[in-house]
Amino acid sequence: MIKIFLPYKIRETLDVPTEIEAQGSNLRNLIDNIEGMYPGVKDHLVDEGKLRPGMSAVIDGKTTRLGLIHKLDNVSEIHFLPSIAGGRK
Amino acid sequence: MVSTPENKNYKVIGTRPIRHDGYDKVTGRAQYGADIKLPGMLIGAVVRSPHAHARIKSIDTSEAERLDGVFAVMTAKDLPRLGDVVRGNSEESGSEKHLSENVMAFDKVLYKGHVVAGVAAKDQNTAFEAAKKIKVDYEILKPVIDVDQAMSKDAPILHEDYTCDHLGKEVKNSNVAAHVRHENGDLENGFDKADLVVEKEVDMQTVHQGYIEPHSGTAVWDEEDRVKVWTSTQGSFAVRDSVSKVLDLDVSRVKVTPMEIGGGFGGKIPIYLEPISAVLSRKTRRPVKTMMSRTDVFDATGPGPGGKVKVKIGIDADGKILAAYADIRLEAGAYPEAFIEAAAKCVFSCYDVPAMKIDAYDVLVNKPSSAPYRAPASPQVAFATETVVDEICKIKGYDPIDFRLLNVAEKGTRTALGPKYRTIGLKECLEAAKKSDHWKSNLNSNPKTGKKRGRGIASGYWFNIGFKSSVNLSLNPDGKVALIEGSTDIGGSRASIAMQAAEVLGIPAEDVRPSVVDTDSIGITDVTGGSRTTYATGYAAYNAAHKLIEEIIEKAALKWDISKDQIEYSDGVVKSKTDSELKMTLKEIADDPPGGPIVSSASVDLEEAGGGFAVHIADLEIDEETGKTDVVNYTAIQDVGKAIHPSYVEGQMQGGAAQGIGWALNEEYFMSDDGVMLNSSYLDYRMPIALDLPMINTIMVEVPSEEHPYGVRGVGEPPIVPPVPAIGNAINDALGLRLLSTPMKPSRITEALKRKK
Amino acid sequence: MSENKVKKVAVNTTINGEEMDILVDPYISLLETLREVVGITGTKEGCNDGNCGACTINLDGRIVDSCLVLGVEAEGKNIETVEGMATPDGLHPLQQAFLEEAALQCGICTPGFLVSAKALLDNEPDPSEERIRHWLAGNLCRCTGYDKIVKAVTKASKESK
Structure with a gap:
């Protein structure tokens, strides 16, 4: 099982615990599984078949650049976080 | 250099060749924005x-x-x-x-x-x-010009039609475009158990990037x-x-x-x-062609957000941090986005904090729409955190480096936003600071003038972005390589990118000729910013160079009619592994290669380089009569991952320190109540001149990034983070005064001295 | 506008050793004259009010901000700009030292620094760090923190000897 941490505002809005566990072969699949447990989460994370603009997924310390197709082999934790404008406004 | 973790014998990396665009820039030939003239x-x-x-x-x-x-x-x-x-x-x-x-x-x-x-x-x-x-x-x-005004009840609203996001709630008619929160661990319990809790609020004035070209x-x-x-x-x-x-x-x-x-x-x-x-x-x-005046630049571009940051830290009896809280309110300017997520990511980034909570507010004010400014939002939050840490050390009598080492963030430490750090080099920077000549030197007040001296130290962090870059290479008939890229070169990146391709190819840096081209002539390349260019575009150059070698081997195989796996390439020579007669230089293979010219291209979309940390030490001499502060000795220590061109890495460290010193001591948007900047010229917006600064010592620490073949980390942004708190801490050391507002200008110092008496 | 049109003024001046006759509007600065009339753009505009030094030129042996001088004041004068520093035989030692010491990052202030530094070395061939900082105090650089610029000028002064 992969430990999942959702952003504060999603946890507050949908009453999700700080840390949850889920599985998935890739990020898309994992989010579908989380949606099964906590309906409404997917809408916060996914838009038009992609990670929602402004949302990033940090997989074992690395922010994925592949998005939903990122394969989850031997992953222990994923943090979904608001993405950070590193340069551009 | 303090450490070279990998003893690779690089031929090009780590050397200091003359930058390829240098000749145009010292002769006046280089064409900048305003220099263009079209029929x-x-x-x-x-x-x-x-x-x-x-x-x-x-x-x-x-x-x-x-x-x-x-x-x-x-x-x-x-x-x-x-x-x-x-x-x-x-x-x-x-x-x-x-x-x-x-x-x-x-x-x-x-x-x-x-x-x-x-x-x-x-x-x-x-x-x-x-x-x-x-x-x-x-x-x-009626305008609102600071966060307090903007957040007050009945404040005039900038965007009546804008839907603000307050912890997920949609809110109208607010100047707080966003309120975000991050929580980790049991904060209340941490503060309850604490032996000492210190809280400070700092106030940062709006500043400008101050680039000389409008x-x-x-x-x-x-x-x-x-x-x-x-x-x-x-x-x-x-x-x-x-x-x-x-x-x-x-x-x-x-x-x-x-x-x-x-x-x-x-x-x-x-x-x-x-x-x-x-x-x-x-x-x-x-x-x-339309151009701005300097006043336009100050009035309507840039600024780095001002704002207020409150930080509270609790430690146990052994000096270990138990809990930390931050309340961050930054000026977005006229349109949303004051980099509050970056602020949250940076505020406790130097420490291992078991329980924390961060509230951050993106506040609209009637100032130009803020733009990124070198490690956007990190200096603002570092001023608060590093001041609190210094205060803890003063109260408890801790050595400020030992306290930072006791609580240091390192590989595996959980960061404020949750994910764990990969390999980082803050500990190595602190150790280098401790061993530095500067830290070991005595600090005596000037007996001749009676001016007071003080020393301050502070740490800082920027996370470096990755993102997209593209590079094309072509092997010219003379055996030299043309490198085409899309990263605009703001401080020597043509050189640092070309050097990585040259290293792979085993040829001198001068033999790789970099050109920055237009958007029709290269694949998408993200901004020169976020300390990403040498890392990401350099990585694309590294990949493109490896592809070029594959091409060279393929052409040699065709030419010699042997199989590719019998061929090897090194240092500009392609040769057969078995037949010593079969050997070609780059010039020879590039002369009419079978099946067409030898070219390659590569693109990347990278994850962060893993974070860069800096530790700065500042010695000040302060005239108590006038409040004038002179920086008399300054040392910047930084984990640079791997310095590709050390001179330009040092240059980034020195330039960042100088900007930070200006921010700390002089620079501010001085606003009228009507929201008009009253000092919109270089005469009144006082950036450091050559006479204001000493030589800036640099110590490059090299803890390679896990994400780059040569271990490159971004180096441009971390050095602007520590100067403001390092100077604030040095003022406190000299005078026993805690100045919590920038700029810590002469009048603030003399007023504070009067209040103290 | 047309009825009160201001007439251009003929100016005879020497720029980087080349004597020339130019026609300038009487209200434009020497900076604008160099860039727009003569067409040499190595001299840069950073502020247009004499505070950044990016437009520093040498006017009859004195360094001035060319944005504070009128184009018509160039009459009969000898002007040196960054374009006049190198010769067909090579770079001026200061230019070479700036390259070797990495004394520039973005490079926009570099022409002004080179012109100021050349005037310094012409006047004081062996300046101390303090004298160098004093002479360069009228030139703003936002990239380097001045450290490598001071080192480059020191190096050029040693090598010129």
């Missing part, structure tokens, strides 16, 4: 609002249009009206509507200097004359609705995206040619004049 070119000028907050009732351009030598006049009516759309992911945020409104106001002006109209004329004088004849009727509104934008809009843009920018593709959105054109209709760039520090990522020149060109079918 038939007109000069543009804009009309700017004199008010910080007002509704536009009407604009009368008729008199300007009648003036001799005027070719076109425009207002926002000539721009498409765009809806609210969030753009992209992480490289971009904000909305198209705001992007467009910031170029030219439609209904409301939100800061002094906000553009309301534009004009193209035969020369600059006529354009200015015409701009003066454009009459704008305003309904003046903005400009030149454009031609042709009969096929294709727009060519020449501009000085940190990201030609970012300009292409933004211009195409504001003008509602497909990106392929816009071609951006980057000129040399005279400094940016984040401030030359946004667009300002480019769409205006484009529309004026559409109306005239002639090239139009």
Whole structure:
């Protein structure tokens, strides 16, 4: 099982615990599984078949650049976080 | 250098060749934004609002249009009206509507200097004359100019139509565009158990990036609705995206040619004049160049957010941090985004904090829409955290380096936002600081003058972004390599990118010739910003060079009619593994290779480089009579991952330190109550000059990044983070005064000394 | 506008050793004259009010901000700009030292620094760090923190000897 941490505002809005566990072969699949447990989460994370603009997924310390197709082999934790404008406004 | 963890024998990396673009830049040949001159070119000028907050009732351009030598006049009516759309992911945020409104106001002006109209004329004088004849009727509104005003009850609202996000709740009629929170661990329990809790609130004034080259934008809009843009920018593709959105054109209709760039520090990522020149060109079918004055630059571009940051830290009896809280309120300026997520990510980044909570507020004020400024939002939060840490050390009598080492963030430490660090080098920086000649030196007050001396230390962090870069290589018939890239070169990156390709190919840096080209001539390359260029574009160059070697081997196999796996390449020579007769130099293989010229290209889309940390030590000498502070000794220590061109890495460290020193001691937007910047010239916005600074010692620590083949980390941004708190801590050391507002200028020091007595 | 049009003024001046006759509007600065009339753009505009030094030129042996001088004041004068520093035989030692010491990052202030530094070495061939900082105090650099610029000038002074 992969430990999942959702952003504060999603946890507050949908009453999700700080840390949850889920599985998935890739990020898309994992989010579908989380949606099964906590309906409404997917809408916060996914838009038009992609990670929602402004949302990033940090997989074992690395922010994925592949998005939903990122394969989850031997992953222990994923943090979904608001993405950070590193340069551009 | 303190450590070289991998004892690789690099031939090119770590050497100090002359940068490829250097000759043009010391002879005056290099062409910057304003240097372009096109046949038939007109000069543009804009009309700017004199008010910080007002509704536009009407604009009368008729008199300007009648003036001799005027070719076109425009207002926002000539721009498409765009809806609210969030753009992209992480490289971009904000909305198209705001992007467009910031170029030219439609209904409301939100800061002094906000553009309301534009004009193209035969020369600059006529354009200015015409701009003066454009009459704008305003309904003046009360401005809000700082976070306290903006967040107060009954504050005038900047964006009546904007939906704010307060912890997931949709809120209207607020100047707080966003309130975000991050929580980790049991905060209350941590503070309850604490042996000592220290809390401080700092107040940072708005500052400007201060690049010496003002903005400009030149454009031609042709009969096929294709727009060519020449501009000085940190990201030609970012300009292409933004211009195409504001003008509602497909990106392929816009071609951006980057000129040399005279400094940016984040401030030359946004667009300002480019769409205006484009529309004026559409109306005239002639090239139009529009430029800013220095006052325009201060009034209407840039600034790095001011704001207030409160930090509270609790420690146990052994000095271990138990809990930390931050309340961050930063000025977004006229449009949302003051980098509050970056602030949250950076505020406790140097420490292992078991329980924490961060509240951050993105606050709209009637100042120009803030732009990134070198490690955006990190210096603001570091001032608070590093001041609290220094205060803890003073109260408990801890050595400030030992306390930082006891609580140091390292590989595996959980960061404020949750994920764990990969390999980072803060501990190594602190150890290098401890061993430095500077830290070991005595600090005696000047017996001759009686001036007080003080020493301060502070740490800082920036996370480095990755993102997209593209590089093309071609092997020329003389055996040299042309490298084509899209990263505009703001401080030697042509060299640091070319050197990585040269290292792979085993040839001298001079034999790889880098060119920065327009957006039609290379694959997408994200901005020169976020300390990403040497890391990401360098990585693309590394990959492209490996592909070039594959091509070379393939061609050699064809030529010699042997199989590829019998061939090897090293140091500019391709040869058979078995037959010593079969051997070609790059020049030989490049001469009419079978099946066509030898070329390669590569692109990357990278994850962060893993974070860069800096530790700075500042010695000050303060005149208690006048409050004047002199920096007498300064050392910047930084984990640079791997220094590709050490001179330019040192340059980044020294330049960042100098900007931070200016921020700490002198620089601020001095605003009238009406929201007008009163010091919008270099005379009054006092940036450090050569006489203000000492030599800045540098210690490069090399803890390689796990994400890059040579271990490169971003180096541009971390060095601006520690100076403000290092100087604040040094002032406290010298005078026993805790100054909590920037700039810590002479009058603040003398006033504080008076209060103390 | 046309009825009160100001007439251009003929100016005879020497720029980087080349004597020339130019026509300038009487209200434009020497900076604008160099860039727009003569067409040499190595001299840069950073502020147009004499505070950044990016437009520093040498006017009859004195360094001045060319944005604060009118184009018509060039009459009969000898002007040196960054374009006049190198010869066909090679770079001026200061230019070479700036390259070797990495004394520039973005490079926009570099022409002004080179012109100021050349005037310094012409006057004081062996300046101390303090004298160098004093002479360069009128030139703003936002990239380097001045450290490598001071080192480059020191190096050039040693090598010129």
